[in-house]
Amino acid sequence: MNEQGQFTLLVGDNPFHGISHLSQERSRARGQAIYDVESAAGLVATSLDNGADGFMFSVSETTLAILARLGERVGSKRPRLFAIVPYAYEYVRLATQVGMQGLARKFAKQIVFSGDVKSLLTGLKGVFYADLAALLEAYVRFEVSRIRSASRKKMILDSVFLHEVLTEMALALKLKWLFRSYVKFMIKSGITPGFETRNFAYLVRRFKEWDIDFADVLIATPLNRVGFQMNPSRSECEKALAEIPTPDVIAVSTMAAGYLTLPEAISYIQTLPNLRGLVAGVSKEQHARETFRLLREFLK
């Protein structure tokens, strides 16, 4: 729900990166047109015109360019932004090309040349004291400044989610202090801290154990009728969803990456408690219009 108590509808960016969790082969076969920033910004704008409240995206050069282009088309609407950091696919690829230390060097250079003094100082503190929380803070500061610069005050940065790879690693290693320091830092910055996870039941169990207040955070997690990426099982995730005290969950992969139809996704989502909203990806103008019209009609 948004501030008015309504269900939040978001347009997602997976199609703009050519990602399909159903079939990469089909995603490639769909062609390259969607990689074009102009078309992507057009699709987001059409979605916003037809009922979407905001845009959920991984922070990359592509999505920042889409934001910049979108800023020229939104008028006085001020759509809400839900960012995911880091853009893990790009960082994993870089780690493959230059190794973990090379990746760290490259990232440090980016921060230095960005001229973002606060990020630089926090980052230096992180390196000097080997303080991972400070490094994460420096990194998120850097990404937030990139988003704000691209969106030029024409959009509202609502939430920044930690990408599932970071969330899952921190969960697995039981890094309670990292979660707590991230939540504290983000709240201080006036942005809702978010966590993307494919281990929702596990995350809920840990957050309860660690006394992390669900009202302070947003959680993005797959929720769909076939249990796709709902680990360890659909029933465990549904149980965990029912147990959280406040509606803080954004449903992703509701169509199980294209395996289900939109009406199937909607009828399942309608049965779930504690949802704040959902994300849907669109790849064509007509698709964007129909998708958000239907979502608005049945979920708002």
Next chain:
Amino acid sequence: MKIAIVGLGKMGLLHASILSTLPGVELVGLCDKSTLIRRFCREMFRGAKLCARLEELCSLDLGAVYVTTPIPSHFFITKAVYLKGIAQNVFVEKTLSSSYYESKQLCDLVERHGGTNMVGYMKRFGVTFAKARNLLNQETIGDITSFEAYAYSSDFQGVKRNPDVSANRGGVLKDLGAHTIDLALWYFGHLELVKDGVESIGDTGFKDDVQFRVRTLNGAEGRFDVSWSKNGYHMPEFGLLIRGTEGYIKVNDDEVNLQLNNGEHSAWYRHDLDDNVGFLLGSPEYYREDEHFIKAVLGSRCGWPDFDTASKVDSLIQELQVRVGLDE
């Protein structure tokens, strides 16, 4: 069971995380030669011993060791783990070593020392590849007549780089090709390199692309196409098209398609094949692989694939390298 990980790159961190979620597993030791990496890992692995030298793991009473360093160091580290008595059960990320000669020595070593041993050919734990293997076992497409296998990624597409980076990853055949070679060996048994079977090797100076042909024991011919500079594969992808007398099977990481000559067609996605796991990080395959190894150690059973099975991949890759003087 107490476990140590040697090598804290991306695979080491991934296994360390997954192992931390498995019941009965305690991560007590982490070894990496980089001071910087050890410094940052100290905060992530509070309570575990972080060290630069393998010998420092000796006192930890380890049930098993994971070797997740770059491929060129697998042999020396694995050998040292056995010879110094650091642990009796060993998991090595693929490929087992840099050459068949080294892998054979490791196989001899495990024969003397016993214990559970396993190599990280995680594609075997993928639900789509397992489904294709079941279809083959049921002889759904009759006798195999031919196959085509590919392993593609865009990791080095259009990238100017230091040759050391590719060498550390073992070259394109060991980094990417090894997975499909392992799958083909699992599906078809022994593979023989066809005379004059190496069709082409990339000419970029980095040996980014390799195509070669093999023959199975039953005489079916197979063709491999391996590249880590292919456009459009920002996630590495592996697949096979297997033709038989009754139809064909097309399988990759996402789906399996069965087309029979009588017109019948079936398709299965990950969604249809019970792909959920206890804890998902990366791909579900990694969790299943680690769970399998831990259960094998606890039950004193063989790992799968074990060193001996994995050495067959190294054998084929070495033969390829010798045949064309491809020194990766």
